[in-house]
Amino acid sequence: MAETTTIRIATLSDLAAVDALLARAYPRLLAKHYPPSLRVMAVPHLARAQPALLASGRYYLAVNGTGQVLGAGGWSPSRRKEHADIRHFVTDDRHVRRGIGREIMERIFADVKAAGIARLDCLATRMAVPFYGAMGFAELGPVRINLGPGIDFPAVRMQRTL
Template identity: 35%
Template sequence: MRSAYEEEVLSPALQVMTKANPSLLSSGKFYLAILPTGLVVGCGGWSPEQPGKETVEQRLGHVRHFAVHPDWTRRGIGRSVFTVCVRAACAAGLMTFECNSSLNAEKFYRALGFVRIREIDIELKPSLMLRGVLMRRNIYEDLVS
């Protein structure tokens, strides 16, 4: 993330972003990509709730906490996890995914078919904001194709 953010912003942001989210981890909507050796090389999930809020919009889901081990990028790990998320979300009746993307992850989400809506400030905790991008993608088309 150093390519997109200054160290004085990134350091406190990573302290918040790398903490486990127990409700997401136990939701059944968070997935791991694990090698036969047991090494976790990727993760990601989705939720019907807007990140940091309890707000739920009918047929709208939110992509959450995607990451790929640095040694395993550009090998389809993130896309594979995303495909699992799309199938599960469609089965739950969702039609659209939104994503609060970091600036450096925008290219990844665009490759998955997301469209940039606008730049946003993502509140990681009170008085700690991270510049990001709100992105959106229709997932219903994946269900019917």
């Protein structure tokens, strides 16, 4: 990476910074893979920080030396025993391909393993499939996520065994 980043656990006090990151990055990152009409409807649902996730102790931020949030992502235990779900993963669109997402994911892998969980599941946006593939996730197939009335968002179900 060009600049030093630190991975830390998010707190509720990070809500505004994560909201700003999601609102800025998602529209730009999704632009090449989803039509404008879908983005206009979907981004307001996708680009909101989730307070319960930020307070869970399982959501991480990559921050630079000035405290700017360059990436975020976390995990939650699944309803299925020994499974966990990747949650709300994003890298600042101005800082992609610099190892930030990898650093966050490696922290998730370590913490999930320590929790005794053997498998990670995720619903990846089309643009994120190559990243998850590089992190050892296998594609299980396309899915549609219902974000609200008339908003079915295409994604790809992926999974990794730890």
